Amino acid sequence: xxxxxxxxxxxxxxxxxxxxxxxxxxxxxxxxxxxxxxxxxxxxxxxxxxxxxxxxxxxxxxxxxxxxxxxxxxxxxxxxxxxxxxxxxxxxxxxxxxxxxxxxxxxxxxxxxxxxxxxxxxxxxxxxxxxxxxxxxxxxxxxxxxxxxxxxxxxxxxxxxxxxxxxxxxxxxxxxxxxxxxxxxxxxxxxxxxxxxxxxxxxxxxxxxxxxxxxxxxxxxxxxxxxxxxxxxxxxxxxxxxxxxxxxxxxxxxxxxxxxxxxxxxxxxxxxxxxxxxxxxxxxxxxxxxxxxxxxxxxxxxxxxxxxx
Amino acid sequence: xxxxxxxxxxxxxxxxxxxxxxxxxxxxxxxxxxxxxxxxxxxxxxxxxxxxxxxxxxxxxxxxxxxxxxxxxxxxxxxxxxxxxxxxxxxxxxxxxxxxxxxxxxxxxxxxxxxxxxxxxxxxxxxxxxxxxxxxxxxxxxxxxxxxxxxxxxxxxxxxxxxxxxxxxxxxxxxxxxxxxxxxxxxxxxxxxxxxxxxxxxxxxxxxxxxxxxxxxxxxxxxxxxxxxxxxxxxxxxxxxxxxxxxxxxxxxxxxxxxxxxxxxxxxxxxxxxxxxxx
Numbered sequence: 141x142x143x144x145x146x147x148x149x150x151x152x153x154x155x156x157x158x159x160x161x162x163x164x165x166x167x168x169x170x171x172x173x174x175x176x177x178x179x180x181x182x183x184x185x186x187x188x189x190x191x192x193x194x195x196x197x198x199x200x201x202x203x204x205x206x207x208x209x210x211x212x213x214x215x216x217x218x219x220x221x222x223x224x225x226x227x228x229x230x231x232x233x234x235x236x237x238x239x240x241x242x243x244x245x246x247x248x249x250x251x252x253x254x255x256x257x258x259x260x261x262x263x264x265x266x267x268x269x270x271x272x273x274x275x276x277x278x279x280x281x282x283x284x285x286x287x288x289x290x291x292x293x294x295x296x297x298x299x300x301x302x303x304x305x306x307x308x309x310x311x312x313x314x315x316x317x318x319x320x321x322x323x324x325x326x327x328x329x330x331x332x333x334x335x336x337x338x339x340x341x342x343x344x345x346x347x348x349x350x351x352x353x354x355x356x357x358x359x360x361x362x363x364x365x366x367x368x369x370x371x372x373x374x375x376x377x378x379x380x381x382x383x384x385x386x387x388x389x390x391x392x393x394x395x396x397x398x399x400x401x402x403x404x405x406x407x408x409x410x411x412x413x414x415x416x417x418x419x420x421x422x423x424x425x426x427x428x429x430x431x432x433x434x435x436x437x438x439x440x441x442x443x444x445x446x447x448x449x
Numbered sequence: 450x451x452x453x454x455x456x457x458x459x460x461x462x463x464x465x466x467x468x469x470x471x472x473x474x475x476x477x478x479x480x481x482x483x484x485x486x487x488x489x490x491x492x493x494x495x496x497x498x499x500x501x502x503x504x505x506x507x508x509x510x511x512x513x514x515x516x517x518x519x520x521x522x523x524x525x526x527x528x529x530x531x532x533x534x535x536x537x538x539x540x541x542x543x544x545x546x547x548x549x550x551x552x553x554x555x556x557x558x559x560x561x562x563x564x565x566x567x568x569x570x571x572x573x574x575x576x577x578x579x580x581x582x583x584x585x586x587x588x589x590x591x592x593x594x595x596x597x598x599x600x601x602x603x604x605x606x607x608x609x610x611x612x613x614x615x616x617x618x619x620x621x622x623x624x625x626x627x628x629x630x631x632x633x634x635x636x637x638x639x640x641x642x643x644x645x646x647x648x649x650x651x652x653x654x655x656x657x658x659x660x661x662x663x664x665x666x667x668x669x670x671x672x673x674x675x676x677x678x679x680x681x682x683x684x685x686x687x688x689x690x691x692x693x694x695x696x697x698x699x700x701x702x703x704x705x706x707x708x709x710x711x712x713x714x715x716x717x718x719x720x721x722x723x724x725x726x727x728x
Contacts, residue, residue, distance in 0.1 A: 164551050167630045171547035172559060175540045178600035183566045186577035193577065203580055251462075258463055264714060265470045270721065271710045273659035275677040276699045280477055283692060291476050294492040294499065323469070331722050384572040386662045391681055405572045405662070412576045413666055425573045432570040 193422035213423035234382035236318030245329025266327035274387035317388040336370030481696035509693035522679035541604035611645035652720035
């Protein structure tokens, strides 16, 4: 009897709760509906379309006349050099940006974390390029790097060196846009490193100092290892950001000279919107997506263990 | 850093930072007040003259506003940015409310669905997104420029985190008084997350004001052009003889953001640091 009674009470309680739960669920979906609708329409639908279009041959001027071509776009990607060269330039570019941004961003963060004067001003000044648009930065550097009247050649000649061609040289163009992008992003990296530094417990460093470690030893053996998660995070952010760079190639070099700065997003843009080969551009986009997803998943896998201090 | 204690070295480092990060801005702004020949003659040899307009002229700005549609583009950008900020805040906070304050079946699935889009690189979706938005008849409209970014997974995460930190007691009292979800959302939750809302608003404004590739493909017509597309078309030093006008355009396009940044630097920096999650 008691068992049945208890069951009856539970069932009754469940029945009593249900209308309210149902109402809550309805309210929840009403609150979520606009967000989810736009998310599906502008993220998942394009994703599905891209997967399909990578196997089609079509132009954006007349997308209804698309023709199924199987793996042709992907075999073209292997057969012709453009995708390989564009990816090589993009990775080299990303590598250059990361190689400059990580040490300089870290040094700036150490400075901002110290008790030295003028920290506030430095913090503001290094953030100016971060809040400036990629278009304005590219325009600004276009003129800074101008072979005849640019400011940088003004500095170069003032030091008694010969004028440099910069963006018109196949050897210098990619290096220059990597330096420019690093210049723009280093403040952002410094802010991220600063967040990491402020999370490191000070006791460890203090204890090591009392035991006679030099400041350099503390930095190298305690601070830098403790910041490995932050560092990996910043490396991934800067890499993913650089892989998606567009404005430098579009505004400064047109992907040249001799395709040396033909960054992958610029290549996709030109293929789809200028050459009207949207199927091939979709295949290139799939490749970019897979690379970026791979990097993000690798990061999540590397950060899976929360080694705590 | 013991060696930095030497004031001379510190001054040198500060000067280097100042030159590297600030001098280019100074050069652009001061050149926007110089005639073409003045810009060229002041560069070599380099001197303090390079960075100061001794006889400032407004000619570059006059011809910029008279000759190009930059004013219209600025207006378009302001409308897009304002609309995008308002709608992003609204949709993200509503969704965050449902995910944090209401227990319902399927909330985990919805969360995963949103989480996955975090990993998508937006530039990779450029071509199909163009087809979706132009298929809806929204190419060359301001709506078309802003609408794909309103359901922002970053915005949702930022607000979800903020909402989760609010104690339950806050809404319990209101519920006992008979308030429904809409009442609790508007008059209990939202007033307690003003700072996260401001942070998200600022980051969204920055993102919207500075966006270039998407407006470039979806809104080419002069009527719907935004500021970044307009100044990108002013050209490069080789194509366009008028340097001063280009510098004036760059100044006009950047000044509103820099002022906003200087006013609300703390929230900006916070938001940028959090936007790192998105990458």
